[in-house]
Amino acid sequence: MFSVARRAVVSRGPMRAFSTTSSRAADLAKLTLIGRLGKDPEVKRTKTDKEYVMYTVATTNYPSPPPNADGSRPDSKTTWHTVLSFNPSSNSYLSTLRKGSQVYVEANFELKEPDPSADPDTPQGQRQIFLRHETIRVLKPAPLTESSDKES
Template sequence: MFAAARSSLRSGVSSRAFSTTPSRAADLAKLVLIGRLGKDPEVRRTKTDKEYITYTVATTNFPPPPPNADGSRAESKTTWHTILSFNPSANNFLRLLQKGSRVYVEANYELREPDLSADADSPQGQRQIFLRHETIRVLQSPPGPSNPNDA
């Protein structure tokens, strides 16, 4: 292994472990979520009339945070994540999902900084996180309606 490195040094060829040239194909910002759908996925349209699906996944931090100095422990908190899907084939599947389904989701993550000229209380004036749907797997379907004959 080291012989190849030594020979390249002797021949005057340098080897770098990284590159300073941009390689966007290798860049990645991904978020993995395991949680439950907070509501049925919704069909929406962009300003240019392109259809997309938005769905919400609820996750809860478990185990709860470490105990405070006094020994008390804060409650686990639920976080709501809104994911957008612009993929027509994925959208056909997403339409069939129901609130309460336990899902595994992979989403591309994009953080947008606030517009300094916008009102700080508006969405444009706040930091925004965009999650773009990549894959989804249903881990568990929601419990069906109880059968009234099963009393």
């Protein structure tokens, strides 16, 4: 019995790797968001005068959290995600999007640890999450309002 199983393992041939790139080059931290734009994307500039676009996506956890001991269910919580885009070709498209649009976003995820010498009440003294824009798809455009009709 063991000889048959051993023969089957040996006869499988050489095993192939999932990727030919080194494991370090294939490491990835990506976040996928499906939510609504919290406000119109903003065009900004870095200290070195490089243009970028910052936009915010609101997501809500569904289903809502498990019931409390008394049987009541807490409300679902909305989380706000700030995404930065440094790609000029994406930036021109992003600046046309409007608050309320439902979007599908893929972003690279980077976690910055706090500066130990900084005040914990400042952003430098807190853990920060940076989301770098990769792709966006509009699933449902924001409804047109009277004020947006007048602007066009």
